[in-house]
Amino acid sequence: MATLKDIAERAGVSLATVSRVLNYDNTLSVSDETRKKVIEIAQQLNYKSMRQRSSRPQPERTKIGLVYWYSQEQELADPYYMSIRLGVEKESFERKIDLVKMFKNADYQMDDWVDGLDGIIAVGKYSEGDIEQFKSMAGNIVLVDYTPSDTYDSIVVDFRKAMIQLLEYLIEQDHNQIGFIGGREFVRGDLPLKDERETTFYEFLKLRDMYIPEYVWTGNFTSEDGYKLMAEALKKPGRPSAFVVANDSMAIGALRALHEAGVKVPDEISLVSFNDIATSRFLQPSLTTVKVHTEFMGEAAVELLMEQIESKRTISKKVVVPFEIEIRESSGPVNIKITEKNAPGC
Known part of the structure:
Protein backbone atom coordinates (compact mmCIF):
# COMPACT_ATOMS: atom_id res chain seq x y z
CA MET A 1 0.00 0.00 0.00
CA GLN A 58 -18.28 1.14 -2.07
CA PRO A 59 -19.82 -1.49 -4.33
CA GLU A 60 -18.99 0.47 -7.45
CA ARG A 61 -16.89 3.56 -8.17
CA THR A 62 -18.12 6.42 -10.30
CA LYS A 63 -16.11 6.92 -13.49
CA ILE A 64 -16.00 10.29 -15.20
CA GLY A 65 -14.12 11.69 -18.18
CA LEU A 66 -12.20 14.97 -18.04
CA VAL A 67 -11.65 16.65 -21.41
CA TYR A 68 -9.04 19.41 -21.61
CA TRP A 69 -9.39 22.43 -23.86
CA TYR A 70 -5.63 23.10 -23.87
CA SER A 71 -2.80 20.78 -24.86
CA GLN A 72 -0.17 20.10 -22.18
CA GLU A 73 2.16 22.63 -23.80
CA GLN A 74 -0.52 25.34 -23.91
CA GLU A 75 -1.45 24.64 -20.30
CA LEU A 76 2.09 25.36 -19.15
CA ALA A 77 1.98 28.72 -20.94
CA ASP A 78 -1.35 29.70 -19.32
CA PRO A 79 -1.94 28.27 -15.81
CA TYR A 80 -5.63 29.29 -15.79
CA TYR A 81 -6.88 25.95 -17.10
CA MET A 82 -4.24 24.01 -15.19
CA SER A 83 -5.65 25.35 -11.93
CA ILE A 84 -9.20 24.35 -12.93
CA ARG A 85 -7.93 20.88 -13.78
CA LEU A 86 -6.20 20.57 -10.40
CA GLY A 87 -9.52 21.38 -8.74
CA VAL A 88 -11.26 18.63 -10.71
CA GLU A 89 -8.51 16.14 -9.87
CA LYS A 90 -8.45 17.00 -6.17
CA GLU A 91 -12.21 16.73 -5.75
CA SER A 92 -12.32 13.47 -7.72
CA PHE A 93 -9.52 12.05 -5.60
CA GLU A 94 -11.30 13.04 -2.37
CA ARG A 95 -14.57 11.51 -3.55
CA LYS A 96 -12.82 8.33 -4.78
CA ILE A 97 -14.01 8.91 -8.34
CA ASP A 98 -12.17 7.24 -11.20
CA LEU A 99 -11.00 10.04 -13.50
CA VAL A 100 -10.13 9.40 -17.14
CA LYS A 101 -8.22 12.31 -18.69
CA MET A 102 -7.69 13.40 -22.27
CA PHE A 103 -6.12 16.49 -23.79
CA LYS A 104 -7.76 18.05 -26.84
CA ASN A 105 -4.71 17.37 -29.03
CA ALA A 106 -4.12 13.78 -27.91
CA ASP A 107 -3.24 11.33 -30.66
CA TYR A 108 -5.78 8.65 -29.77
CA GLN A 109 -9.47 8.26 -30.52
CA MET A 110 -12.16 9.03 -27.97
CA ASP A 111 -13.49 5.49 -28.36
CA ASP A 112 -10.41 4.31 -26.44
CA TRP A 113 -11.60 5.82 -23.18
CA VAL A 114 -15.37 6.31 -23.24
CA ASP A 115 -16.48 2.86 -22.04
CA GLY A 116 -18.54 2.96 -18.87
CA LEU A 117 -18.40 6.71 -18.23
CA ASP A 118 -21.00 8.07 -15.80
CA GLY A 119 -20.38 11.66 -16.89
CA ILE A 120 -18.00 14.11 -18.55
CA ILE A 121 -16.45 17.39 -17.42
CA ALA A 122 -15.36 19.47 -20.41
CA VAL A 123 -12.98 22.28 -19.45
CA GLY A 124 -12.71 25.06 -22.03
CA LYS A 125 -14.44 26.01 -25.27
CA TYR A 126 -16.01 23.48 -27.63
CA SER A 127 -18.20 23.53 -30.71
CA GLU A 128 -21.80 22.37 -30.55
CA GLY A 129 -20.72 19.24 -32.42
CA ASP A 130 -18.05 18.48 -29.81
CA ILE A 131 -20.54 18.89 -26.98
CA GLU A 132 -23.09 16.65 -28.66
CA GLN A 133 -20.38 14.02 -29.07
CA PHE A 134 -19.55 14.24 -25.34
CA LYS A 135 -23.27 13.95 -24.58
CA SER A 136 -23.50 10.78 -26.64
CA MET A 137 -20.63 9.22 -24.67
CA ALA A 138 -22.15 9.94 -21.28
CA GLY A 139 -25.61 11.31 -20.62
CA ASN A 140 -24.32 13.65 -17.90
CA ILE A 141 -22.06 16.57 -18.81
CA VAL A 142 -20.76 19.74 -17.15
CA LEU A 143 -19.04 22.54 -19.07
CA VAL A 144 -16.44 24.65 -17.27
CA ASP A 145 -15.62 28.22 -18.37
CA TYR A 146 -18.14 28.06 -21.22
CA THR A 147 -21.91 28.25 -21.52
CA PRO A 148 -23.07 28.16 -25.16
CA SER A 149 -26.72 27.68 -24.19
CA ASP A 150 -29.02 26.89 -21.27
CA THR A 151 -29.12 23.24 -22.30
CA TYR A 152 -26.07 22.14 -20.31
CA ASP A 153 -24.85 22.41 -16.73
CA SER A 154 -22.00 24.89 -16.53
CA ILE A 155 -19.52 26.58 -14.19
CA VAL A 156 -18.63 30.13 -15.25
CA VAL A 157 -17.27 33.47 -14.05
CA ASP A 158 -19.13 36.72 -14.72
CA PHE A 159 -16.36 38.32 -16.78
CA ARG A 160 -18.74 41.04 -17.95
CA LYS A 161 -19.32 42.26 -14.42
CA ALA A 162 -15.60 41.96 -13.63
CA MET A 163 -14.64 44.04 -16.68
CA ILE A 164 -17.16 46.74 -15.77
CA GLN A 165 -15.75 46.97 -12.25
CA LEU A 166 -12.18 47.19 -13.58
CA LEU A 167 -13.11 50.00 -15.98
CA GLU A 168 -15.03 51.86 -13.28
CA TYR A 169 -11.96 51.62 -11.06
CA LEU A 170 -9.69 53.04 -13.78
CA ILE A 171 -12.10 55.87 -14.54
CA GLU A 172 -12.21 56.69 -10.82
CA GLN A 173 -8.42 57.03 -11.10
CA ASP A 174 -9.04 59.66 -13.84
CA HIS A 175 -7.96 57.45 -16.75
CA ASN A 176 -9.90 58.43 -19.88
CA GLN A 177 -7.63 56.86 -22.48
CA ILE A 178 -7.75 53.11 -21.83
CA GLY A 179 -6.28 50.39 -24.03
CA PHE A 180 -7.05 46.68 -24.25
CA ILE A 181 -4.70 43.75 -24.90
CA GLY A 182 -6.54 40.48 -25.41
CA GLY A 183 -6.62 37.19 -27.26
CA ARG A 184 -8.60 35.14 -29.71
CA GLU A 185 -9.85 31.60 -29.22
CA PHE A 186 -11.27 29.26 -31.85
CA VAL A 187 -13.28 26.04 -32.04
CA ARG A 188 -12.92 23.55 -34.86
CA GLY A 189 -9.76 25.35 -35.94
CA ASP A 190 -11.18 28.50 -37.49
CA LEU A 191 -14.46 29.42 -35.78
CA PRO A 192 -13.75 32.47 -33.55
CA LEU A 193 -15.36 32.72 -30.13
CA LYS A 194 -16.68 35.93 -28.60
CA ASP A 195 -14.56 37.08 -25.66
CA GLU A 196 -16.83 38.58 -23.00
CA ARG A 197 -13.99 40.77 -21.74
CA GLU A 198 -13.33 42.40 -25.10
CA THR A 199 -17.04 42.77 -25.89
CA THR A 200 -17.74 44.42 -22.55
CA PHE A 201 -14.70 46.69 -22.91
CA TYR A 202 -16.12 47.94 -26.23
CA GLU A 203 -19.72 48.36 -25.05
CA PHE A 204 -18.88 50.06 -21.75
CA LEU A 205 -16.50 52.63 -23.24
CA LYS A 206 -18.52 53.18 -26.40
CA LEU A 207 -21.54 54.28 -24.37
CA ARG A 208 -19.33 56.87 -22.68
CA ASP A 209 -17.62 58.08 -25.88
CA MET A 210 -14.32 56.75 -24.52
CA TYR A 211 -13.71 53.86 -26.93
CA ILE A 212 -10.68 54.30 -29.20
CA PRO A 213 -10.38 51.49 -31.82
CA GLU A 214 -6.64 52.14 -32.26
CA TYR A 215 -6.13 51.26 -28.59
CA VAL A 216 -7.14 47.59 -28.99
CA TRP A 217 -4.59 44.85 -29.71
CA THR A 218 -5.34 41.10 -29.88
CA GLY A 219 -3.29 37.93 -30.35
CA ASN A 220 -2.95 34.71 -28.35
CA PHE A 221 -3.42 34.38 -24.60
CA THR A 222 0.31 33.93 -23.92
CA SER A 223 3.12 35.89 -22.29
CA GLU A 224 4.87 36.05 -25.66
CA ASP A 225 1.93 37.78 -27.32
CA GLY A 226 1.42 40.06 -24.31
CA TYR A 227 5.02 41.20 -24.78
CA LYS A 228 4.68 41.57 -28.56
CA LEU A 229 1.37 43.46 -28.43
CA MET A 230 2.54 45.88 -25.75
CA ALA A 231 5.71 46.53 -27.75
CA GLU A 232 3.50 47.38 -30.75
CA ALA A 233 1.33 49.67 -28.61
CA LEU A 234 4.36 51.59 -27.38
CA LYS A 235 5.42 52.40 -30.95
CA LYS A 236 2.33 54.55 -31.50
CA PRO A 237 2.81 58.32 -31.14
CA GLY A 238 -0.11 58.48 -28.69
CA ARG A 239 -0.80 55.78 -26.13
CA PRO A 240 -3.27 54.98 -23.35
CA SER A 241 -2.61 55.93 -19.75
CA ALA A 242 -3.95 52.51 -18.69
CA PHE A 243 -4.30 49.04 -20.18
CA VAL A 244 -6.71 46.25 -19.40
CA VAL A 245 -5.05 42.93 -20.23
CA ALA A 246 -7.19 39.83 -20.74
CA ASN A 247 -5.15 37.52 -18.50
CA ASP A 248 -2.16 37.52 -16.19
CA SER A 249 0.05 35.54 -18.56
CA MET A 250 -0.29 38.27 -21.18
CA ALA A 251 0.18 40.92 -18.49
CA ILE A 252 3.51 39.37 -17.47
CA GLY A 253 4.73 39.75 -21.07
CA ALA A 254 3.32 43.29 -21.24
CA LEU A 255 5.16 44.27 -18.05
CA ARG A 256 8.41 43.04 -19.53
CA ALA A 257 7.88 45.12 -22.68
CA LEU A 258 7.16 48.20 -20.56
CA HIS A 259 10.24 47.59 -18.45
CA GLU A 260 12.49 47.20 -21.50
CA ALA A 261 11.08 50.41 -22.98
CA GLY A 262 11.80 52.29 -19.75
CA VAL A 263 8.11 52.99 -19.10
CA LYS A 264 7.34 53.23 -15.40
CA VAL A 265 4.34 51.32 -14.04
CA PRO A 266 2.06 52.77 -12.72
CA ASP A 267 3.60 56.28 -12.93
CA GLU A 268 3.35 56.39 -16.73
CA ILE A 269 1.00 53.49 -17.52
CA SER A 270 -1.36 51.59 -15.24
CA LEU A 271 -1.90 47.89 -15.89
CA VAL A 272 -4.81 45.70 -14.74
CA SER A 273 -5.56 42.09 -15.62
CA PHE A 274 -7.56 38.92 -14.95
CA ASN A 275 -7.11 35.59 -13.12
CA ASP A 276 -4.69 36.33 -10.21
CA ILE A 277 -2.34 33.44 -10.94
CA ALA A 278 0.18 32.52 -8.24
CA THR A 279 2.98 34.78 -9.53
CA SER A 280 0.84 37.93 -9.87
CA ARG A 281 1.47 39.20 -6.36
CA PHE A 282 5.23 38.60 -6.63
CA LEU A 283 5.83 40.57 -9.82
CA GLN A 284 7.58 43.93 -9.72
CA PRO A 285 5.32 45.82 -9.54
CA SER A 286 2.72 43.42 -8.17
CA LEU A 287 -0.25 43.06 -10.51
CA THR A 288 -3.72 44.52 -10.02
CA THR A 289 -5.98 41.73 -11.22
CA VAL A 290 -9.38 40.07 -10.98
CA LYS A 291 -9.08 37.08 -8.69
CA VAL A 292 -10.82 34.11 -10.32
CA HIS A 293 -11.29 31.07 -8.07
CA THR A 294 -10.16 28.61 -10.72
CA GLU A 295 -9.45 25.66 -8.45
CA PHE A 296 -12.87 26.07 -6.87
CA MET A 297 -14.38 26.03 -10.38
CA GLY A 298 -12.93 22.56 -10.88
CA GLU A 299 -14.17 21.35 -7.50
CA ALA A 300 -17.64 22.79 -8.17
CA ALA A 301 -17.75 21.01 -11.54
CA VAL A 302 -17.29 17.62 -9.86
CA GLU A 303 -19.96 18.47 -7.26
CA LEU A 304 -22.39 19.59 -9.97
CA LEU A 305 -21.77 16.50 -12.09
CA MET A 306 -22.28 14.15 -9.13
CA GLU A 307 -25.48 15.95 -8.17
CA GLN A 308 -26.66 15.61 -11.77
CA ILE A 309 -25.84 11.89 -11.83
CA GLU A 310 -27.48 11.13 -8.49
CA SER A 311 -30.60 13.26 -8.90
CA LYS A 312 -31.24 12.38 -12.56
CA ARG A 313 -32.71 15.85 -13.06
CA THR A 314 -33.46 17.11 -16.55
CA ILE A 315 -33.29 20.89 -15.95
CA SER A 316 -29.82 22.38 -16.36
CA LYS A 317 -28.00 24.51 -13.79
CA LYS A 318 -25.48 27.33 -14.20
CA VAL A 319 -23.12 28.08 -11.32
CA VAL A 320 -21.60 31.58 -11.42
CA VAL A 321 -18.42 31.68 -9.33
CA PRO A 322 -17.74 35.02 -7.59
CA PHE A 323 -14.59 37.08 -8.12
CA GLU A 324 -12.67 39.82 -6.33
CA ILE A 325 -10.52 42.64 -7.64
CA GLU A 326 -7.07 42.68 -6.03
CA ILE A 327 -5.72 46.24 -6.15
CA ARG A 328 -1.92 46.13 -6.13
CA GLU A 329 1.04 48.21 -7.29
CA SER A 330 0.60 48.10 -11.08
CA SER A 331 -2.27 50.61 -11.13
CA GLY A 332 -2.92 54.04 -9.73
CA PRO A 333 -4.11 57.58 -10.49
CA VAL A 334 -3.36 59.04 -13.88
CA ASN A 335 -0.29 61.25 -14.20
CA ILE A 336 -1.71 64.30 -15.98
CA LYS A 337 1.63 65.67 -17.20
CA ILE A 338 2.69 62.33 -18.71
CA THR A 339 -0.78 61.78 -20.22
CA GLU A 340 -0.66 65.17 -21.97
CA LYS A 341 2.85 64.42 -23.24
CA ASN A 342 1.76 61.07 -24.73
CA ALA A 343 -1.54 62.31 -26.17
CA PRO A 344 -2.08 61.78 -29.94
CA GLY A 345 -0.41 64.49 -31.98
CA CYS A 346 2.06 65.49 -29.26
Whole structure:
Protein backbone atom coordinates (compact mmCIF):
# COMPACT_ATOMS: atom_id res chain seq x y z
CA MET A 1 0.00 0.00 0.00
CA ALA A 2 1.38 3.40 -1.01
CA THR A 3 2.53 5.78 1.75
CA LEU A 4 3.17 9.50 1.98
CA LYS A 5 6.89 8.71 1.92
CA ASP A 6 6.52 6.92 -1.43
CA ILE A 7 4.79 9.95 -2.90
CA ALA A 8 7.33 12.37 -1.42
CA GLU A 9 10.27 10.43 -2.87
CA ARG A 10 8.75 10.32 -6.35
CA ALA A 11 7.73 13.97 -6.29
CA GLY A 12 11.00 15.18 -4.78
CA VAL A 13 9.30 17.10 -1.95
CA SER A 14 9.01 16.75 1.82
CA LEU A 15 6.53 14.53 3.67
CA ALA A 16 4.92 17.66 5.12
CA THR A 17 4.36 19.12 1.65
CA VAL A 18 2.72 15.90 0.43
CA SER A 19 0.48 15.75 3.50
CA ARG A 20 -0.61 19.38 3.17
CA VAL A 21 -1.28 19.08 -0.57
CA LEU A 22 -3.41 15.96 -0.13
CA ASN A 23 -5.27 17.61 2.74
CA TYR A 24 -5.96 20.66 0.53
CA ASP A 25 -4.19 23.13 2.82
CA ASN A 26 -4.92 26.50 1.17
CA THR A 27 -2.19 28.20 3.21
CA LEU A 28 0.55 26.06 1.64
CA SER A 29 2.80 28.09 -0.66
CA VAL A 30 3.84 25.76 -3.49
CA SER A 31 3.62 26.06 -7.26
CA ASP A 32 0.70 24.67 -9.25
CA GLU A 33 3.17 22.32 -10.97
CA THR A 34 4.24 20.81 -7.62
CA ARG A 35 0.64 20.38 -6.45
CA LYS A 36 -0.23 18.77 -9.78
CA LYS A 37 2.72 16.36 -9.52
CA VAL A 38 1.83 15.28 -5.96
CA ILE A 39 -1.84 14.66 -6.80
CA GLU A 40 -1.04 12.74 -9.99
CA ILE A 41 1.56 10.54 -8.25
CA ALA A 42 -0.94 9.83 -5.45
CA GLN A 43 -3.49 8.76 -8.06
CA GLN A 44 -0.93 6.60 -9.91
CA LEU A 45 0.04 4.82 -6.67
CA ASN A 46 -3.64 4.51 -5.65
CA TYR A 47 -2.82 6.18 -2.33
CA LYS A 48 -5.61 6.15 0.25
CA SER A 49 -5.80 8.46 3.27
CA MET A 50 -6.59 7.11 6.74
CA ARG A 51 -10.17 8.34 6.36
CA GLN A 52 -10.53 6.59 3.01
CA ARG A 53 -9.08 3.34 4.37
CA SER A 54 -11.45 3.32 7.35
CA SER A 55 -14.56 4.10 5.31
CA ARG A 56 -16.87 1.34 4.17
CA PRO A 57 -16.07 -0.08 0.74
CA GLN A 58 -18.28 1.14 -2.07
CA PRO A 59 -19.82 -1.49 -4.33
CA GLU A 60 -18.99 0.47 -7.45
CA ARG A 61 -16.89 3.56 -8.17
CA THR A 62 -18.12 6.42 -10.30
CA LYS A 63 -16.11 6.92 -13.49
CA ILE A 64 -16.00 10.29 -15.20
CA GLY A 65 -14.12 11.69 -18.18
CA LEU A 66 -12.20 14.97 -18.04
CA VAL A 67 -11.65 16.65 -21.41
CA TYR A 68 -9.04 19.41 -21.61
CA TRP A 69 -9.39 22.43 -23.86
CA TYR A 70 -5.63 23.10 -23.87
CA SER A 71 -2.80 20.78 -24.86
CA GLN A 72 -0.17 20.10 -22.18
CA GLU A 73 2.16 22.63 -23.80
CA GLN A 74 -0.52 25.34 -23.91
CA GLU A 75 -1.45 24.64 -20.30
CA LEU A 76 2.09 25.36 -19.15
CA ALA A 77 1.98 28.72 -20.94
CA ASP A 78 -1.35 29.70 -19.32
CA PRO A 79 -1.94 28.27 -15.81
CA TYR A 80 -5.63 29.29 -15.79
CA TYR A 81 -6.88 25.95 -17.10
CA MET A 82 -4.24 24.01 -15.19
CA SER A 83 -5.65 25.35 -11.93
CA ILE A 84 -9.20 24.35 -12.93
CA ARG A 85 -7.93 20.88 -13.78
CA LEU A 86 -6.20 20.57 -10.40
CA GLY A 87 -9.52 21.38 -8.74
CA VAL A 88 -11.26 18.63 -10.71
CA GLU A 89 -8.51 16.14 -9.87
CA LYS A 90 -8.45 17.00 -6.17
CA GLU A 91 -12.21 16.73 -5.75
CA SER A 92 -12.32 13.47 -7.72
CA PHE A 93 -9.52 12.05 -5.60
CA GLU A 94 -11.30 13.04 -2.37
CA ARG A 95 -14.57 11.51 -3.55
CA LYS A 96 -12.82 8.33 -4.78
CA ILE A 97 -14.01 8.91 -8.34
CA ASP A 98 -12.17 7.24 -11.20
CA LEU A 99 -11.00 10.04 -13.50
CA VAL A 100 -10.13 9.40 -17.14
CA LYS A 101 -8.22 12.31 -18.69
CA MET A 102 -7.69 13.40 -22.27
CA PHE A 103 -6.12 16.49 -23.79
CA LYS A 104 -7.76 18.05 -26.84
CA ASN A 105 -4.71 17.37 -29.03
CA ALA A 106 -4.12 13.78 -27.91
CA ASP A 107 -3.24 11.33 -30.66
CA TYR A 108 -5.78 8.65 -29.77
CA GLN A 109 -9.47 8.26 -30.52
CA MET A 110 -12.16 9.03 -27.97
CA ASP A 111 -13.49 5.49 -28.36
CA ASP A 112 -10.41 4.31 -26.44
CA TRP A 113 -11.60 5.82 -23.18
CA VAL A 114 -15.37 6.31 -23.24
CA ASP A 115 -16.48 2.86 -22.04
CA GLY A 116 -18.54 2.96 -18.87
CA LEU A 117 -18.40 6.71 -18.23
CA ASP A 118 -21.00 8.07 -15.80
CA GLY A 119 -20.38 11.66 -16.89
CA ILE A 120 -18.00 14.11 -18.55
CA ILE A 121 -16.45 17.39 -17.42
CA ALA A 122 -15.36 19.47 -20.41
CA VAL A 123 -12.98 22.28 -19.45
CA GLY A 124 -12.71 25.06 -22.03
CA LYS A 125 -14.44 26.01 -25.27
CA TYR A 126 -16.01 23.48 -27.63
CA SER A 127 -18.20 23.53 -30.71
CA GLU A 128 -21.80 22.37 -30.55
CA GLY A 129 -20.72 19.24 -32.42
CA ASP A 130 -18.05 18.48 -29.81
CA ILE A 131 -20.54 18.89 -26.98
CA GLU A 132 -23.09 16.65 -28.66
CA GLN A 133 -20.38 14.02 -29.07
CA PHE A 134 -19.55 14.24 -25.34
CA LYS A 135 -23.27 13.95 -24.58
CA SER A 136 -23.50 10.78 -26.64
CA MET A 137 -20.63 9.22 -24.67
CA ALA A 138 -22.15 9.94 -21.28
CA GLY A 139 -25.61 11.31 -20.62
CA ASN A 140 -24.32 13.65 -17.90
CA ILE A 141 -22.06 16.57 -18.81
CA VAL A 142 -20.76 19.74 -17.15
CA LEU A 143 -19.04 22.54 -19.07
CA VAL A 144 -16.44 24.65 -17.27
CA ASP A 145 -15.62 28.22 -18.37
CA TYR A 146 -18.14 28.06 -21.22
CA THR A 147 -21.91 28.25 -21.52
CA PRO A 148 -23.07 28.16 -25.16
CA SER A 149 -26.72 27.68 -24.19
CA ASP A 150 -29.02 26.89 -21.27
CA THR A 151 -29.12 23.24 -22.30
CA TYR A 152 -26.07 22.14 -20.31
CA ASP A 153 -24.85 22.41 -16.73
CA SER A 154 -22.00 24.89 -16.53
CA ILE A 155 -19.52 26.58 -14.19
CA VAL A 156 -18.63 30.13 -15.25
CA VAL A 157 -17.27 33.47 -14.05
CA ASP A 158 -19.13 36.72 -14.72
CA PHE A 159 -16.36 38.32 -16.78
CA ARG A 160 -18.74 41.04 -17.95
CA LYS A 161 -19.32 42.26 -14.42
CA ALA A 162 -15.60 41.96 -13.63
CA MET A 163 -14.64 44.04 -16.68
CA ILE A 164 -17.16 46.74 -15.77
CA GLN A 165 -15.75 46.97 -12.25
CA LEU A 166 -12.18 47.19 -13.58
CA LEU A 167 -13.11 50.00 -15.98
CA GLU A 168 -15.03 51.86 -13.28
CA TYR A 169 -11.96 51.62 -11.06
CA LEU A 170 -9.69 53.04 -13.78
CA ILE A 171 -12.10 55.87 -14.54
CA GLU A 172 -12.21 56.69 -10.82
CA GLN A 173 -8.42 57.03 -11.10
CA ASP A 174 -9.04 59.66 -13.84
CA HIS A 175 -7.96 57.45 -16.75
CA ASN A 176 -9.90 58.43 -19.88
CA GLN A 177 -7.63 56.86 -22.48
CA ILE A 178 -7.75 53.11 -21.83
CA GLY A 179 -6.28 50.39 -24.03
CA PHE A 180 -7.05 46.68 -24.25
CA ILE A 181 -4.70 43.75 -24.90
CA GLY A 182 -6.54 40.48 -25.41
CA GLY A 183 -6.62 37.19 -27.26
CA ARG A 184 -8.60 35.14 -29.71
CA GLU A 185 -9.85 31.60 -29.22
CA PHE A 186 -11.27 29.26 -31.85
CA VAL A 187 -13.28 26.04 -32.04
CA ARG A 188 -12.92 23.55 -34.86
CA GLY A 189 -9.76 25.35 -35.94
CA ASP A 190 -11.18 28.50 -37.49
CA LEU A 191 -14.46 29.42 -35.78
CA PRO A 192 -13.75 32.47 -33.55
CA LEU A 193 -15.36 32.72 -30.13
CA LYS A 194 -16.68 35.93 -28.60
CA ASP A 195 -14.56 37.08 -25.66
CA GLU A 196 -16.83 38.58 -23.00
CA ARG A 197 -13.99 40.77 -21.74
CA GLU A 198 -13.33 42.40 -25.10
CA THR A 199 -17.04 42.77 -25.89
CA THR A 200 -17.74 44.42 -22.55
CA PHE A 201 -14.70 46.69 -22.91
CA TYR A 202 -16.12 47.94 -26.23
CA GLU A 203 -19.72 48.36 -25.05
CA PHE A 204 -18.88 50.06 -21.75
CA LEU A 205 -16.50 52.63 -23.24
CA LYS A 206 -18.52 53.18 -26.40
CA LEU A 207 -21.54 54.28 -24.37
CA ARG A 208 -19.33 56.87 -22.68
CA ASP A 209 -17.62 58.08 -25.88
CA MET A 210 -14.32 56.75 -24.52
CA TYR A 211 -13.71 53.86 -26.93
CA ILE A 212 -10.68 54.30 -29.20
CA PRO A 213 -10.38 51.49 -31.82
CA GLU A 214 -6.64 52.14 -32.26
CA TYR A 215 -6.13 51.26 -28.59
CA VAL A 216 -7.14 47.59 -28.99
CA TRP A 217 -4.59 44.85 -29.71
CA THR A 218 -5.34 41.10 -29.88
CA GLY A 219 -3.29 37.93 -30.35
CA ASN A 220 -2.95 34.71 -28.35
CA PHE A 221 -3.42 34.38 -24.60
CA THR A 222 0.31 33.93 -23.92
CA SER A 223 3.12 35.89 -22.29
CA GLU A 224 4.87 36.05 -25.66
CA ASP A 225 1.93 37.78 -27.32
CA GLY A 226 1.42 40.06 -24.31
CA TYR A 227 5.02 41.20 -24.78
CA LYS A 228 4.68 41.57 -28.56
CA LEU A 229 1.37 43.46 -28.43
CA MET A 230 2.54 45.88 -25.75
CA ALA A 231 5.71 46.53 -27.75
CA GLU A 232 3.50 47.38 -30.75
CA ALA A 233 1.33 49.67 -28.61
CA LEU A 234 4.36 51.59 -27.38
CA LYS A 235 5.42 52.40 -30.95
CA LYS A 236 2.33 54.55 -31.50
CA PRO A 237 2.81 58.32 -31.14
CA GLY A 238 -0.11 58.48 -28.69
CA ARG A 239 -0.80 55.78 -26.13
CA PRO A 240 -3.27 54.98 -23.35
CA SER A 241 -2.61 55.93 -19.75
CA ALA A 242 -3.95 52.51 -18.69
CA PHE A 243 -4.30 49.04 -20.18
CA VAL A 244 -6.71 46.25 -19.40
CA VAL A 245 -5.05 42.93 -20.23
CA ALA A 246 -7.19 39.83 -20.74
CA ASN A 247 -5.15 37.52 -18.50
CA ASP A 248 -2.16 37.52 -16.19
CA SER A 249 0.05 35.54 -18.56
CA MET A 250 -0.29 38.27 -21.18
CA ALA A 251 0.18 40.92 -18.49
CA ILE A 252 3.51 39.37 -17.47
CA GLY A 253 4.73 39.75 -21.07
CA ALA A 254 3.32 43.29 -21.24
CA LEU A 255 5.16 44.27 -18.05
CA ARG A 256 8.41 43.04 -19.53
CA ALA A 257 7.88 45.12 -22.68
CA LEU A 258 7.16 48.20 -20.56
CA HIS A 259 10.24 47.59 -18.45
CA GLU A 260 12.49 47.20 -21.50
CA ALA A 261 11.08 50.41 -22.98
CA GLY A 262 11.80 52.29 -19.75
CA VAL A 263 8.11 52.99 -19.10
CA LYS A 264 7.34 53.23 -15.40
CA VAL A 265 4.34 51.32 -14.04
CA PRO A 266 2.06 52.77 -12.72
CA ASP A 267 3.60 56.28 -12.93
CA GLU A 268 3.35 56.39 -16.73
CA ILE A 269 1.00 53.49 -17.52
CA SER A 270 -1.36 51.59 -15.24
CA LEU A 271 -1.90 47.89 -15.89
CA VAL A 272 -4.81 45.70 -14.74
CA SER A 273 -5.56 42.09 -15.62
CA PHE A 274 -7.56 38.92 -14.95
CA ASN A 275 -7.11 35.59 -13.12
CA ASP A 276 -4.69 36.33 -10.21
CA ILE A 277 -2.34 33.44 -10.94
CA ALA A 278 0.18 32.52 -8.24
CA THR A 279 2.98 34.78 -9.53
CA SER A 280 0.84 37.93 -9.87
CA ARG A 281 1.47 39.20 -6.36
CA PHE A 282 5.23 38.60 -6.63
CA LEU A 283 5.83 40.57 -9.82
CA GLN A 284 7.58 43.93 -9.72
CA PRO A 285 5.32 45.82 -9.54
CA SER A 286 2.72 43.42 -8.17
CA LEU A 287 -0.25 43.06 -10.51
CA THR A 288 -3.72 44.52 -10.02
CA THR A 289 -5.98 41.73 -11.22
CA VAL A 290 -9.38 40.07 -10.98
CA LYS A 291 -9.08 37.08 -8.69
CA VAL A 292 -10.82 34.11 -10.32
CA HIS A 293 -11.29 31.07 -8.07
CA THR A 294 -10.16 28.61 -10.72
CA GLU A 295 -9.45 25.66 -8.45
CA PHE A 296 -12.87 26.07 -6.87
CA MET A 297 -14.38 26.03 -10.38
CA GLY A 298 -12.93 22.56 -10.88
CA GLU A 299 -14.17 21.35 -7.50
CA ALA A 300 -17.64 22.79 -8.17
CA ALA A 301 -17.75 21.01 -11.54
CA VAL A 302 -17.29 17.62 -9.86
CA GLU A 303 -19.96 18.47 -7.26
CA LEU A 304 -22.39 19.59 -9.97
CA LEU A 305 -21.77 16.50 -12.09
CA MET A 306 -22.28 14.15 -9.13
CA GLU A 307 -25.48 15.95 -8.17
CA GLN A 308 -26.66 15.61 -11.77
CA ILE A 309 -25.84 11.89 -11.83
CA GLU A 310 -27.48 11.13 -8.49
CA SER A 311 -30.60 13.26 -8.90
CA LYS A 312 -31.24 12.38 -12.56
CA ARG A 313 -32.71 15.85 -13.06
CA THR A 314 -33.46 17.11 -16.55
CA ILE A 315 -33.29 20.89 -15.95
CA SER A 316 -29.82 22.38 -16.36
CA LYS A 317 -28.00 24.51 -13.79
CA LYS A 318 -25.48 27.33 -14.20
CA VAL A 319 -23.12 28.08 -11.32
CA VAL A 320 -21.60 31.58 -11.42
CA VAL A 321 -18.42 31.68 -9.33
CA PRO A 322 -17.74 35.02 -7.59
CA PHE A 323 -14.59 37.08 -8.12
CA GLU A 324 -12.67 39.82 -6.33
CA ILE A 325 -10.52 42.64 -7.64
CA GLU A 326 -7.07 42.68 -6.03
CA ILE A 327 -5.72 46.24 -6.15
CA ARG A 328 -1.92 46.13 -6.13
CA GLU A 329 1.04 48.21 -7.29
CA SER A 330 0.60 48.10 -11.08
CA SER A 331 -2.27 50.61 -11.13
CA GLY A 332 -2.92 54.04 -9.73
CA PRO A 333 -4.11 57.58 -10.49
CA VAL A 334 -3.36 59.04 -13.88
CA ASN A 335 -0.29 61.25 -14.20
CA ILE A 336 -1.71 64.30 -15.98
CA LYS A 337 1.63 65.67 -17.20
CA ILE A 338 2.69 62.33 -18.71
CA THR A 339 -0.78 61.78 -20.22
CA GLU A 340 -0.66 65.17 -21.97
CA LYS A 341 2.85 64.42 -23.24
CA ASN A 342 1.76 61.07 -24.73
CA ALA A 343 -1.54 62.31 -26.17
CA PRO A 344 -2.08 61.78 -29.94
CA GLY A 345 -0.41 64.49 -31.98
CA CYS A 346 2.06 65.49 -29.26
